Amino acid sequence: MTSMQKNTFQSGATLTDPVRYPSGASAxxxxxxxxxxxxxxxxxxxxxxxxxxxxxxxxxxxxxxxxVWALLLLTLVLALVNRSVLLSIATxxxxxxxxxxxxxxxxxxxxxxxxxTLRIIRPTLLAPGMRPIIAVVLVAATVLAxxxxxxxxxxxxxxxxxIGSIFDAGPAIDPVDGRYNFLMMGGDAGDDRTGRRxxxxxxxSVDAKTGESAIISVPRNxxxxxxxxxxxxxxxxxxxxxxxDECLINAVNTEVTNNYQNLYPGVADPGAQATxxxxxxxxxxxxxxxxxxxxxxxxxxxxxxGGIRVKAGGWVPISGPVTDEANGIHGMPDGWIxxxxxxxxxxxxxxxxxxxxxxxxxxxxxxxxxxQQAMLKQLDPATLLxxxxxxxxAGTKVVDSNISSSxxxxxxxxxxxxxxxxxQRLTIGPPDFEASFSTVPDFDLIHSRVQQLLAxxxxxxxxxxxxxxxxPGAGTVTAAGVVPAQQSSVRPAGQQPSPSSSDFTxxxxxxxxxxxxxxxxxxxxxxxDEQGIRDLVATNGQCAPL
Numbered sequence: 001m002t003s004m005q006k007n008t009f010q011s012g013a014t015l016t017d018p019v020r021y022p023s024g025a026s027a028x029x030x031x032x033x034x035x036x037x038x039x040x041x042x043x044x045x046x047x048x049x050x051x052x053x054x055x056x057x058x059x060x061x062x063x064x065x066x067x068v069w070a071l072l073l074l075t076l077v078l079a080l081v082n083r084s085v086l087l088s089i090a091t092x093x094x095x096x097x098x099x100x101x102x103x104x105x106x107x108x109x110x111x112x113x114x115x116x117t118l119r120i121i122r123p124t125l126l127a128p129g130m131r132p133i134i135a136v137v138l139v140a141a142t143v144l145a146x147x148x149x150x151x152x153x154x155x156x157x158x159x160x161x162x163i164g165s166i167f168d169a170g171p172a173i174d175p176v177d178g179r180y181n182f183l184m185m186g187g188d189a190g191d192d193r194t195g196r197r198x199x200x201x202x203x204x205s206v207d208a209k210t211g212e213s214a215i216i217s218v219p220r221n222x223x224x225x226x227x228x229x230x231x232x233x234x235x236x237x238x239x240x241x242x243x244x245d246e247c248l249i250n251a252v253n254t255e256v257t258n259n260y261q262n263l264y265p266g267v268a269d270p271g272a273q274a275t276x277x278x279x280x281x282x283x284x285x286x287x288x289x290x291x292x293x294x295x296x297x298x299x300x301x302x303x304x305x306g307g308i309r310v311k312a313g314g315w316v317p318i319s320g321p322v323t324d325e326a327n328g329i330h331g332m333p334d335g336w337i338x339x340x341x342x343x344x345x346x347x348x349x350x351x352x353x354x355x356x357x358x359x360x361x362x363x364x365x366x367x368x369x370x371x372q373q374a375m376l377k378q379l380d381p382a383t384l385l386x387x388x389x390x391x392x393x394a395g396t397k398v399v400d401s402n403i404s405s406s407x408x409x410x411x412x413x414x415x416x417x418x419x420x421x422x423x424q425r426l427t428i429g430p431p432d433f434e435a436s437f438s439t440v441p442d443f444d445l446i447h448s449r450v451q452q453l454l455a456x457x458x459x460x461x462x463x464x465x466x467x468x469x470x471x472p473g474a475g476t477v478t479a480a481g482v483v484p485a486q487q488s489s490v491r492p493a494g495q496q497p498s499p500s501s502s503d504f505t506x507x508x509x510x511x512x513x514x515x516x517x518x519x520x521x522x523x524x525x526x527x528x529d530e531q532g533i534r535d536l537v538a539t540n541g542q543c544a545p546l
Contacts, residue, residue: 034121041117053120088409096160103153111146172407175208176286183290211417214424220250222438226281232263284447291401299346308374313542339506362430363541370543502544
C-alpha cells in the first residue's frame with residue numbers, strides 16, 4: 001500500500017469515528033455517546049474534550065484534574081497523620097480565603113466544561129425524545145459537580161466570617177503544665193442590668209496531647225474570690241474580692257467594666273479578662289482564654305441546631321415576675337418543663353439552664369452543664385451540614401472569645417480527641433462541697449482538689465477526683481490534716497449520685513403516686529405552698545443528654 005493510500009485510509013477511518021464525528025452514526029450510538037461524554041466530564045473532567053472535542057482544552061483540564069486528585073490524596077494523608085495542620089489551614093483567615101478562591105475557580109471551570117460538553121454532544125443530532133433527557137442529565141451533573149464545590153466555598157466563607165466575628169486576632173497561647181484551660185461564661189445583660197454579668201462560670205481543662213478533659217464549675221455566688229498573681233485587680237483587692245455580700249465572683253465583670261477599665265489598656269473586654277483572673281486565682285491554675293456566651297442570644301443557637309434532647313430529673317418552672325423582693329418569691333409560673341425525656345427548643349432550653357426558683361444555684365449549674373453536653377453531643381456532622389449557616393450566624397450573635405483565630409484549628413482537633421473520652425467533673429459547691437462553702441471558701445482546699453482532679457486524668461481510678469486518703473464518709477484531707485466528714489465543707493465522694501449521671505429515675509409522681517402535672521404545681525403555688533413545690537421539684541438538678 002502506497003503512502004497516499006495509507007493517508008486516504010486513515011482519513012476515512014477518522015471521519016467515520018462515531019465519538020469525534022457522530023454525524024454518520026446511528027441514533028442509538030449518538031445517544032450512548034452523549035451519556036458517555038457527560039459521565040466522562042463528571043468523573044474525569046477534561047477527558048470528554050480529549051476524545052471528542054478541543055484536545056488542547058482537554059489537556060489543560062485533565063492536568064488540573066490530576067493536580068486536584070493529588071491534592072485530595074495529600075489531604076487524606078494529612079488528615080490521618082496530622083489533622084491539626086489541615087484544620088489550621090481551613091480555619092486560618094488567609095488559608096480559608098485561598099481555599100474559597102480555588103473552589104470557586106474549580107466550580108466555574110467545571111461548569112464551563114459541562115457547557116463545552118453540551119456543544120460536543122450536538123443535541124440536534126439526537127433523537128427528539130432524547131434531547132430533553134440528555135439536557136436534564138447534563139444539568140443534574142453540573143449541579144452535582146459545580147454546585148457542590150460552590151456550596152463548599154459558600155460554607156467556608158460563612159465559617160470564615162463567623163470566625164472573624166467571634167475570635168481574636170491576637171497571638172497564640174501555649175499550654176501550661178501540659179494543659180489548656182478555657183473559661184466558659186454564660187453572660188446575662190438584661191435591660192435592668194449594668195454590663196454583662198456571667199451567671200455561669202465553668203473552666204474546661206484539656207490535656208494538650210491526649211485531649212482528656214475536666215470541667216470545674218464555679219458558683220456565681222462565690223465570695224472573696226482571689227485574683228491571680230500579676231492581675232491589676234490584685235492591687236485593688238490584695239486579700240481577695242472581699243467587700244461583703246455584694247462582692248460575688250460574677251460581679252467582677254460589671255465592677256471592672258464600670259470602674260477599672262483603665263487598668264486594662266488595650267484589652268478588648270476588661271470585665272471578662274478580670275473575671276478570668278479571678279477564676280484563675282480562685283482555682284489555683286492558669287486560665288489562658290475565655291469564651292463568653294450571651295444568654296439572651298443562646299436560644300437562637302439552640303433553635304438553629306433544631307433543639308436539644310435531655311432526660312430531666314424533675315419539673316423546672318418558667319418563672320413569672322418577682323412579687324416578693326425580700327424573699328425572692330415569684331408570681332405564678334408562666335409554664336413548666338416536665339420531668340422525663342424532653343425535647344427543648346431555644347426558649348425552653350434557655351429557661352431549663354437558667355431557672356433556679358424552688359431550688360438552689362447548684363441545681364441550675366448541673367442543668368447548665370447538661371445543656372452544654374447535649375449541644376456538643378447533638379452537634380453532629382449531619383446537623384452541621386444541613387444547618388451550618390443558621391448555626392454560624394447564630395454563633396456570631398451569641399459567642400465572644402479572646403481565643404486566637406490562628407490557633408482555632410489545633411483546638412478543634414483537640415476537641416475531636418476529647419469527644420470520645422470521659423469527662424472528669426468538680427463543682428465548687430454541691431455535690432462536691434456543702435452549699436455554705438461558697439460563702440467562706442477554703443482556697444487551699446480548692447487548690448488541692450483541683451490539682452488532684454487534673455493529676456488523676458490518666459489514673460484508672462480518677463472517679464470523683466478524691467484527695468488521697470479520703471474515703472466515703474471518712475473525712476477530707478486538708479493542709480491541716482484529716483477533717484471529719486461531719487465537720488468538713490466537702491461532700492464525701494459516693495454520698496450522692498452526680499447530677500450529670502444518667503443513672504436516675506425522673507420524679508413524675510408525688511410520694512402517694514399522684515402524677516405531677518402543671519395543674520397540680522400551679523395549684524400548690526396558688527395556695528402559697530412553696531415548700532410543697534420544693535419537695536416535688538427537688539430533683540430537677542438531675543439531667544442527662546439524650
